[in-house]
Amino acid sequence: MSWHLLAALGLLAGSAAVPATAAAAYPEKPIRIVVPNPPGGATDIVGRLVADKLRVALGQPVVIDNRGGAGGGIAAEAVAKAAPDGYTLMFGTGGTHVTNVVINPKAPYDAVKDFTSVSLLAKPYFGLFIHPSVPAKNAGELAALAKKQPGKLSYGSYGVGTATHLMTENFKAVAGIDITHIPYKGSVAAQLGLINNDVQLIFDGVGNASAHVKSGKIRMIGVASHTRTPASPDTPTLAESGVPYAYESGFFAIFAPAGTPRDIVMTLNRELVKAVKEPELRNWFAGQAYEVVGSSPEALGEVVRSQIEAFRKLVRELKLKLN
Known part of the structure; x- marks a missing residue:
């Protein structure tokens, strides 16, 4: 066997040892962000701002797919069933990932099991x-x-x-x-x-x-909230006024389908955390009285799980009729 053939076989063996996901650079094609509301609302506006930041950072088109209806359930179901390859993302909210699944036990998706958390972008006061x-x-x-x-x-x-x-x-x-x-x-x-x-x-x-x-x-x-809002610093919290209550729900976040590779999730997370710190997004959030976060995937996952449990406990304890 000639050394040329041995060399070729060695190259083939080496390339075979490299996983396809590692060999392929992400992203190689346009990314879609599914927004659970029609065009024009706050969710759509932020979704487009985020999409533009990701487009610049990742070098691929990032398109918005508006899918309103069922309180965001139509959009969530579509993303939950999408391929976990990083090319379909969900612009999630407290509505899609907390209240929807609490009030509708038969929702066609599981807010925890069917999604991979990417980053909590911001939460409202x-x-x-x-x-x-x-x-x-x-x-x-x-x-x-x-x-x-x-x-x-x-x-x-x-x-x-x-x-x-x-x-x-x-x-x-x-x-x-x-x-x-x-x-x-x-x-x-x-x-x-x-x-x-x-x-x-x-x-x-x-x-x-x-x-x-x-x-x-x-x-x-x-x-x-637990703290006063910069948008109205003279307004006290409820706790400061003698009612020991704070509402920790509602958010803007990015999710991917369950099973999305960790390296892709971390690539997206890194760019999203950078994006919310840039003046354009930070100023928009400040104008709408949102607290900018830019969290890790794990932190977002814990927020979703804890808020679902808190709301379910509230419904049980107060015996609320939600239908």
């Missing part, structure tokens, strides 16, 4: 908003007022089983008050209900309601 006619300056005074007139005050939510429904029921339990639930279809409708005094209080994203606060149509009297 939620505020407690009241109608200007309500004589309360903070959450403690509101709770005291509600105790004096059980059942008289009403609160609005995004709808039955939504995050704002669950968080307000939790607030009720912690504060020991009796207020009536009036469900709406989304944030805008709930805000209008508050402006019209059809309900006297709502929880909502600080950024979502900021325009109405500035106009004086509604008032923010508390922040439902």
Whole structure:
């Protein structure tokens, strides 16, 4: 056997020992990010900003695939069933990966088992908003007022089983008050209900309601987080006002299908963490009263698991009817 043939066989053996995934550079083709909402909303805007940062960093087109419907369930199911090759990603939220699976045990996907966590990008500050006619300056005074007139005050939510429904029921339990639930279809409708005094209080994203606060149509009297928001540093947390409650849910995050190779996940994670620290994304989040995070995959996975369990426990303890 000639040395030329031996050399060729040696090269072939060496190349065969290199796994295909290691030999192939990622990414080699366009990446798709499935967004669980129609174009134009906050989720879509951030998704496109993230897609543009990844396009520049990875050198491949990154396209947005808007798939609204079923509270984000249609998008989540599509990604859960996609090939775990790093070319289909999910722009997930607290709705798609927490509340959906809590209120719908028959959801066609498992928020933990069917996804690989990539990075928690940011999470919103939620505020407690009241109608200007309500004589309360903070959450403690509101709770005291509600105790004096059980059942008289009403609160609005995004709808039955939504995050704002669950968080307000939790607030009720912690504060020991009796207020009536009036469900709406989304944030805008709930805000209008508050402006019209059809309900006297709502929880909502600080950024979502900021325009109405500035106009004086509604008032923010508390922040439902562990810390005050930079968007309104003079507004106390609920705990500071005597109601020991903080809401740790709601987020923007990137997920991949379960089984996505670790090296691909870490490539994406590295670029996503860089992206949220850049001025364009950081300024957008600050303007919408979001806390920038940029987490590890493990940290995001723990957030999802802990929030699902917390909401399930809340539903059991308060015996909430979500359908």
